[in-house]
Amino acid sequence: MALLSIVRLACLLLLVDLVVLAALAQLVPVLAPALAWLGLAAAWLEAGLRLLAFIAAGRLLAPGGPRGAAVVLSLTPPTFLTLRSLLVPYGAAPALLATAAPAWLALTHGATTAVLLAWAVPAPGAAMGTKSPVAVGRLLALAWAEWPVLGAAFLFLVLAVLGETAGPYCTGKALDAIRQGDGPTTFTIGLVLATDLGSSLFAGCRGGLFTLAQARLKLSTCHRLFSHLMLQDLAFFQGTPAADLSARLANDVPLLCNAVPSSVNVALRSLVTVLGLGGFMVGLSPHLTLLALLEVPLIITMRKVYDARYQVLQQAKLDATANTAAVVQEAISSIETVRTFAGEEEEERRHSRALAKMLELKDQIDVEWALFTLVWRAVQLAVQVLVLWHGHWQLREGTITTGSLVTFLLYQAKVGLHVQTLVFGHGDLLSKAAAGRKVFEYLDREPTGDTGGTWAPATLRGHVTFQHVSFAYPMCAEHLVLQDVSFELHPGEVTALAGLNGSGKSTCAGLLVRFYEPGAGEVLLDGVPLRDYEHHYLHRQVALVGQEPVLFSGTIRDNIIFGLKDCGEKEVRAAAAAAGALGFISALDQGFDTDVGEKGGQLSAGEKQRIAIARALVRRPTVLILDEATSALDGEGEVALQQWVRSSGARTVLLITHCPRMLEAADRVVVLERGTVVEMGTPAELRSCRGPYSRLLQRSPGTGQPENPGVGYGE
Ligand SMILES: Nc1ncnc2c1ncn2[C@@H]1O[C@H](COP(=O)(O)OP(=O)(O)OP(=O)(O)O)[C@@H](O)[C@H]1O
Numbered sequence: 001m002a003l004l005s006i007v008r009l010a011c012l013l014l015l016v017d018l019v020v021l022a023a024l025a026q027l028v029p030v031l032a033p034a035l036a037w038l039g040l041a042a043a044w045l046e047a048g049l050r051l052l053a054f055i056a057a058g059r060l061l062a063p064g065g066p067r068g069a070a071v072v073l074s075l076t077p078p079t080f081l082t083l084r085s086l087l088v089p090y091g092a093a094p095a096l097l098a099t100a101a102p103a104w105l106a107l108t109h110g111a112t113t114a115v116l117l118a119w120a121v122p123a124p125g126a127a128m129g130t131k132s133p134v135a136v137g138r139l140l141a142l143a144w145a146e147w148p149v150l151g152a153a154f155l156f157l158v159l160a161v162l163g164e165t166a167g168p169y170c171t172g173k174a175l176d177a178i179r180q181g182d183g184p185t186t187f188t189i190g191l192v193l194a195t196d197l198g199s200s201l202f203a204g205c206r207g208g209l210f211t212l213a214q215a216r217l218k219l220s221t222c223h224r225l226f227s228h229l230m231l232q233d234l235a236f237f238q239g240t241p242a243a244d245l246s247a248r249l250a251n252d253v254p255l256l257c258n259a260v261p262s263s264v265n266v267a268l269r270s271l272v273t274v275l276g277l278g279g280f281m282v283g284l285s286p287h288l289t290l291l292a293l294l295e296v297p298l299i300i301t302m303r304k305v306y307d308a309r310y311q312v313l314q315q316a317k318l319d320a321t322a323n324t325a326a327v328v329q330e331a332i333s334s335i336e337t338v339r340t341f342a343g344e345e346e347e348e349r350r351h352s353r354a355l356a357k358m359l360e361l362k363d364q365i366d367v368e369w370a371l372f373t374l375v376w377r378a379v380q381l382a383v384q385v386l387v388l389w390h391g392h393w394q395l396r397e398g399t400i401t402t403g404s405l406v407t408f409l410l411y412q413a414k415v416g417l418h419v420q421t422l423v424f425g426h427g428d429l430l431s432k433a434a435a436g437r438k439v440f441e442y443l444d445r446e447p448t449g450d451t452g453g454t455w456a457p458a459t460l461r462g463h464v465t466f467q468h469v470s471f472a473y474p475m476c477a478e479h480l481v482l483q484d485v486s487f488e489l490h491p492g493e494v495t496a497l498a499g500l501n502g503s504g505k506s507t508c509a510g511l512l513v514r515f516y517e518p519g520a521g522e523v524l525l526d527g528v529p530l531r532d533y534e535h536h537y538l539h540r541q542v543a544l545v546g547q548e549p550v551l552f553s554g555t556i557r558d559n560i561i562f563g564l565k566d567c568g569e570k571e572v573r574a575a576a577a578a579a580g581a582l583g584f585i586s587a588l589d590q591g592f593d594t595d596v597g598e599k600g601g602q603l604s605a606g607e608k609q610r611i612a613i614a615r616a617l618v619r620r621p622t623v624l625i626l627d628e629a630t631s632a633l634d635g636e637g638e639v640a641l642q643q644w645v646r647s648s649g650a651r652t653v654l655l656i657t658h659c660p661r662m663l664e665a666a667d668r669v670v671v672l673e674r675g676t677v678v679e680m681g682t683p684a685e686l687r688s689c690r691g692p693y694s695r696l697l698q699r700s701p702g703t704g705q706p707e708n709p710g711v712g713y714g715e
Pocket residue numbers: 238473475476481499500501502503504505506507508
């Protein structure tokens with residue numbers, strides 16, 4: 001709502017109120033006996049009349065205006081009077097607003113206008129054009145997993161607040177006793193001590209339990225997010241830098257998980273304290289309480305404005321942190337390229353630019369916080385002066401004792417602190433929740449890795465059919481990489497995919513291991529679409545050795561049995577032998593227990609390739625895909641692999657290679673050109689056609705003539 005319309009609405013309500021109250025004031029002397037008999041009910045009757053008048057005037061003069069303002073304005077005085085009569089049974093008799101001092105009317109309208117203004121300030125995020133902020137309900141649902149710990153913490157919280165509330169009350173009573181000459185009794189001093197000690201002990205337990213909930217939540221959320229990420233499609237990982245994901249796990253998740261329990265902790269503690277102490281304060285002096293409460297709408301308004309800014313800056317800072325991490329990771333993981341092209345200075349510049357951006361945002365956050373604190377302290381001081389001035393006046397009037405005033409001031413300091421914490425805590429929760437936006441965004445992504453397929457037959461022939469497959473990578477949806485591709489892979493045969501760079505060979509391999517789903521057409525295994533197969537079953541039956549095999553840090557054995565739960569030493573050795581890796585592994589001091597270093601950095605390219613092949617062979621896959629997987633193999637490795645293929649009888653092998661010798665050794669060749677199949681047949685048939693296959697062979701080193709046609713997979 002615009003500021004102008006709020007002012008207009010406030011003026012309208014004041015005008016209507018003045019008219020209604022003036023009319024009522026005329027009636028009061030006439031109805032005095034009836035009103036005296038009605039007591040509190042008279043105040044509620046007056047409120048009902050005012051509410052009707054506000055609503056009628058609102059409908060006529062300001063349609064669409066918030067009805068809440070009318071309700072707050074009319075119901076505040078009787079609610080206050082009822083509360084006061086409950087807390088101070090012998091306090092002043094309930095009065096009608098119509099006959100009360102004009103200051104009461106000013107106070108009621110002033111407070112309502114302040115509340116309206118606080119309400120009208122745009123919610124954090126909305127005004128600054130940030131993406132949809134995370135709903136607080138969602139954050140609380142996240143914390144719900146730790147409800148037993150949080151429940152116990154809440155119990156200690158209530159006990160601590162009871163102690164905190166009783167402390168100043170006992171202090172005030174002791175002071176009054178001293179002033180009246182009775183002196184402090186052992187009982188009052190003991191009570192003050194007991195309440196303080198008790199509240200400290202319970203507060204400690206509360207804090208400890210909330211910290212425990214935080215730690216547990218962090219652990220479970222990190223685990224949940226990581227497991228969820230593992231199931232995402234490859235396009236997601238291609239579009240999201242790894243460093244960004246690790247920054248989310250390392251920074252955003254802890255921030256989010258700290259925010260929820262600590263906010264729940266702080267909010268509950270403050271809410272219970274404010275309600276408890278607030279009740280006592282109203283009992284001591286309703287007038288002073290109302291004055292002290294002036295601070296609340298002002299702080300809410302200021303905090304709302306500040307939060308809107310802070311959320312934007314906080315999100316930008318987190319993004320900048322993730323970006324800095326990405327720069328560091330990229331430079332370190334490509335250090336060889338950086339060194340080769342002497343790009344160290346360029347990388348340093350990139351890093352310092354990213355750091356500067358991060359620091360600039362941090363400074364901006366700090367400066368804005370300092371400004372906000374300054375204004376807020378000034379408001380706080382003004383309200384305190386107002387309360388002191390009024391308290392002094394009440395002391396002189398004799399409507400309050402020194403002990404009660406001291407108790408009130410002690411309570412005010414505490415309540416003020418907790419009101420701020422409540423207001424700040426909510427803002428803080430929202431701003432920290434900004435960190436959760438990305439985390440929830442990732443958690444909401446539908447996983448595509450496991451489609452929930454259940455098909456897992458006891459025997460599989462390994463007959464693969466590409467049926468009119470068309471495909472475009474999600475990142476470049478307009479560029480069709482495969483167009484209407486159809487071919488078959490037969491069990492017991494080695495089929496080679498041939499074609500120039502970028503013709504779509506690896507893409508076919510990617511579709512066969514379900515890295516992606518075809519845009520049109522189907523990839524079938526034994527006549528069943530791949531997505532219908534059970535996830536683990538499919539990836540045990542179809543194994544791919546890629547162009548640049550990646551090893552994980554760990555031993556050679558760990559790498560070979562990766563992903564398998566039940567794999568014996570015999571199988572590991574057999575797979576290593578079939579991949580031609582047994583020789584070099586046996587020559588190592590630690591054999592299969594040799595650490596390969598990060599990404600297999602301590603091995604040569606050929607050794608890495610052999611281990612990657614062993615990792616595929618150990619599964620005894622029905623369909624084996626070798627995507628340029630033999631490029632770094634020497635003759636020994638190649639012969640071992642060919643022997644394995646030959647001895648593995650019924651297996652289906654898809655071979656992607658540019659090597660004429662390997663192409664010629666295949667049973668069948670499928671030639672791709674710009675994502676379409678242009679030729680298919682045995683190598684001899686294709687050579688005799690003198691078409692695309694022959695041209696490919698001629699382009700290859702050795703002018704296309706097979707170097708050793710005698711060494712064939714099928715022989
Ligand atoms: N992740 C990706 N996102 C977008 N486009 C891609 C992606 N991977 C490959 N491409 C594009 O798809 C086309 C086919 O690539 P593919 O890797 O299948 O070719 P290829 O025949 O295996 O080439 P090479 O012989 O060089 O390995 C190329 O134009 C390539 O630029």
